[in-house]
Amino acid sequence: MAYPNIVAEERRLVNQIYSLQFTSNQPNMDLEILTFTKIWLTATASLIFCHQITTRIPAGAARLLSLLPIIYLFTILPLRLSTFHLAGPTIFYLVWLGNFKLLLFAFNQGPLCPTPPLSLPHFLSIALLPIKPKHSLSPNQKSHKPIPTLLKCVLFALTVYLYEYRDSIHPYLILVMYCCHLYLGVELILAVSAAPVRALLGSELEPQFDQPYLATSLQDFWGRRWNLMVTSILRPTVYYPVRRISTRILGRTWALPVAFVATFLVSGLMHEVVYYYFTRVSPTWEVTWFFVLHGVLVAVEVRLKKALGDRWRLPAAVSRPLTVGILAVTGGWLFFPQLTRNGVDLKVISEYSILVRFIGEMMRSTISSLV
Numbered sequence: 001m002a003y004p005n006i007v008a009e010e011r012r013l014v015n016q017i018y019s020l021q022f023t024s025n026q027p028n029m030d031l032e033i034l035t036f037t038k039i040w041l042t043a044t045a046s047l048i049f050c051h052q053i054t055t056r057i058p059a060g061a062a063r064l065l066s067l068l069p070i071i072y073l074f075t076i077l078p079l080r081l082s083t084f085h086l087a088g089p090t091i092f093y094l095v096w097l098g099n100f101k102l103l104l105f106a107f108n109q110g111p112l113c114p115t116p117p118l119s120l121p122h123f124l125s126i127a128l129l130p131i132k133p134k135h136s137l138s139p140n141q142k143s144h145k146p147i148p149t150l151l152k153c154v155l156f157a158l159t160v161y162l163y164e165y166r167d168s169i170h171p172y173l174i175l176v177m178y179c180c181h182l183y184l185g186v187e188l189i190l191a192v193s194a195a196p197v198r199a200l201l202g203s204e205l206e207p208q209f210d211q212p213y214l215a216t217s218l219q220d221f222w223g224r225r226w227n228l229m230v231t232s233i234l235r236p237t238v239y240y241p242v243r244r245i246s247t248r249i250l251g252r253t254w255a256l257p258v259a260f261v262a263t264f265l266v267s268g269l270m271h272e273v274v275y276y277y278f279t280r281v282s283p284t285w286e287v288t289w290f291f292v293l294h295g296v297l298v299a300v301e302v303r304l305k306k307a308l309g310d311r312w313r314l315p316a317a318v319s320r321p322l323t324v325g326i327l328a329v330t331g332g333w334l335f336f337p338q339l340t341r342n343g344v345d346l347k348v349i350s351e352y353s354i355l356v357r358f359i360g361e362m363m364r365s366t367i368s369s370l371v
Contacts, residue, residue, distance in 0.1 A: 029083075032081065032083050032086060036086045039077045039080065039081070039090060042073070043073075043094055043098070044124060046074075047070075047123065047124055047127045048120065048124070049070070050102065050123075051118075051120055051124070059106065059107050059108035060106070063105075067103075070102060071102055074094040074098050075095055077090070077094060078090045078094060078277055079277065083351055084344065084347055084348050084351055085351055085355065087278070088278075091274050091277045093128060095273065096230075097229060098127060100234075110236055111232075112126060112127055121200075125197045125201060129197060130208060130229040131193070131197055131203075131208075131229070132205065132206040132229060133203050134205055152187065155180065156181070156188060159180050159184065160181070175328060175336070178336055178345065183209075183213075186209075186227065190208040190229070208228055209227065209228065210225040210228065211225060212226045213320075213324065214320060215320065216314075216316055216320055217301055217323055218294060218323060221323055221327065222264075234263050234267060239260075242259040242262040243255050243256065256299070256302065260295050260299040260302070261292065261296060264291040264295025264298070265291065268288035268292055271290075271291065272285065272288055275338050279342040279344060283338075284338055286337055287334060287335055287338055289334055290330060290331070290333075290334035294330070297326075
């Protein structure tokens with residue numbers, strides 16, 4: 001059969017076209033870093049204003065109205081960035097987490113409104129970064145030791161290195177590499193972002209991930225292990241209000257699944273927004289359907305657990321690979337296509353060589369200036 005060979009050759013040619021495109025349109029890193037710095041200085045100045053209004057504008061509609069210009073500013077600032085590795089964290093921290101925290105702050109809720117009130121350095125850190133101070137030790141500490149950070153860095157570097165041979169790798173293995181890249185990349189970026197706060201302010205922080213590769217169910221994965229900062233923000237902004245309203249209208253039985261699906265729907269829509277920043281093309285809604293699907297699966301799972309109790313439970317040796325398998329298959333079907341179709345994966349890969357070269361030039365210039 002010649003068809004698989006034709007498909008492989010077509011994919012190879014597409015890769016070459018995207019590689020040539022990104023090579024010929026390499027960003028000016030000096031200008032990009034300057035823009036990145038200006039964006040974060042602007043965001044910091046905006047949040048100083050937000051901190052000052054706490055005692056001047058009461059919580060509610062008036063405070064929300066005063067915060068709308070800041071929310072708009074956070075939404076448009078990342079549009080000035082073109083590199084994935086600077087735009088990605090900026091979009092996630094400001095457009096998603098930052099704006100959702102400000103919405104909660106408007107009604108005197110969320111991480112920006114603890115008792116006693118936050119000092120300015122703590123307010124800025126929590127508003128700008130994906131962190132949550134740890135107030136007490138978790139009573140349910142896991143017995144499994146997490147993968148050491150150094151090993152995660154090695155695995156991440158190995159995954160990036162293997163992309164050089166992507167034309168010779170089976171598509172299913174490339175999907176596995178994308179899943180590993182996503183997990184390791186996001187966790188390492190979040191850890192690097194949290195490290196300065198932990199060091200400078202002496203704050204003990206909640207973990208951002210809890211070994212998601214050990215999840216025994218989709219509920220365990222999304223609710224207790226994966227990107228816990230998003231989970232902690234979506235609960236008060238979407239899940240609790242929808243569950244409360246649905247309980248009044250539909251009763252307790254249906255309120256829970258409706259709240260699950262609504263929360264995953266909002267997460268999917270926010271991913272569509274993030275994807276737009278990366279691709280600058282109209283959404284095709286695949287990633288939204290990915291999260292809606294998982295919302296339905298989690299709702300069904302919770303109902304089954306309540307109906308069956310402990311009478312029927314899969315052993316961890318079965319439930320863990322089953323959970324990871326469902327995530328990988330549905331991710332390959334609905335999560336990644338919008339990115340790969342628009343060449344974002346190839347852009348990400350091409351940026352690593354640009355970043356390495358830029359860091360090398362910076363180090364050489366620094367050493368030569370010292371000598």
